[in-house]
Amino acid sequence: MASAAAAADPGAAYKLLLSCPAGLPRSRVSVKFDQSFDRIPHPDAALEESISVIWNQRLKQNPSSYSGTKFRYGGHAVHYKDEPNKEYCVSLHLGLTDYSTFVGTNLNPLWEKFLVPSEDDSVHCQHMSNPLGNGAIVQTSDEKIIVLQRSYNVGEFPGYFVFPGGHSEPQEIGILAHQTDEKDLAVLNERVSQEMFDGIIREVVEETGVPSNSLTEPVFIGISRREMNVRPTAFFFTKCNIDSGGVHELYSRAQDGFESTKMYAVSEEELLGMTDRMPGCHRGGFALYEMMKTAAKKS
Secondary structure, eight states: OOOHHHHHOGGGOEEEEEEEEEEEOGGGEEEEEOGGGSOOOOSOHHHHHHHHHHHHHHHHHOTTOOOOEEEEEEEEEEEEOSSTTOOEEEEEEEEEEEHHHHHHTTTSTTGGGGOOOOSSHHHHTTTSOOBOEEEEEEEOTTSOEEEEEEOTTSSSSTTOEEOSEEEOOGGGGTOSSOOTTOSOHHHHHHHHHHHHHHHHHHHHHHHHOOOGGGBOOOEEEEEEEETGGGEEEEEEEEEBSSOHHHHHHHHTTOTTGGGEEEEEEEOHHHHHHHGGGSOHHHHHHHHHHHHHHHHHHHO
């Protein structure tokens, strides 16, 4: 996905790992949550040791840093439900990781040394923390898209434009570690899958201030990965029944406003002009949205 912008800003380059232009509802997105999708330690002991060194440096700079548990993206599988209409479905392969390992691998100055030369993405990134981020393309009732400008105080991409999002959280559904004695794996997988959809709504509510009952059920449109730090993000699309003026008013009272300094509600054309100042994973999110729009016009 090379472009002039990506050449000028290496953080803007992205790769689409999965695109679902039809937009998949919750019923067609399952999860396989398993220890086999956890990160594999790197055989180079010194490189592996640098993870804790970097985290300890981070703690000295900011003692309030907390290493919360995250879902790790370990790949996906596509299948079709055996019904007359052969519905296209996706299974996300998720393990566990944490924030300190993310800082020590993906955000390590030597991050490229953790990568394995392989066309298989899950092998290529097997030594990376790769927490699965989430992002939402939110369309207001007057057909504008919500974009946030990141605060200048955040560590990654200060001042850049992003879609609302963050991460689905294992602790939200009581997962702190892998349970080997889990009696019903199907129920556990169902809970994790539900958290993928609940988590993105929670992020939109926290970051924009819009109430959850103003949003339609999100549909999953794919996964993009920023080439820099190989950071994966799952994207969703949802409609808000409030117009852009109302959304602006709600944003001014949002509880999580410290991560962003400003909110924009923009047309698709204006959004295209903002993508040059988006991190690669969010540029990929815009590409997934465009693919969804194109598919809708054809159908």
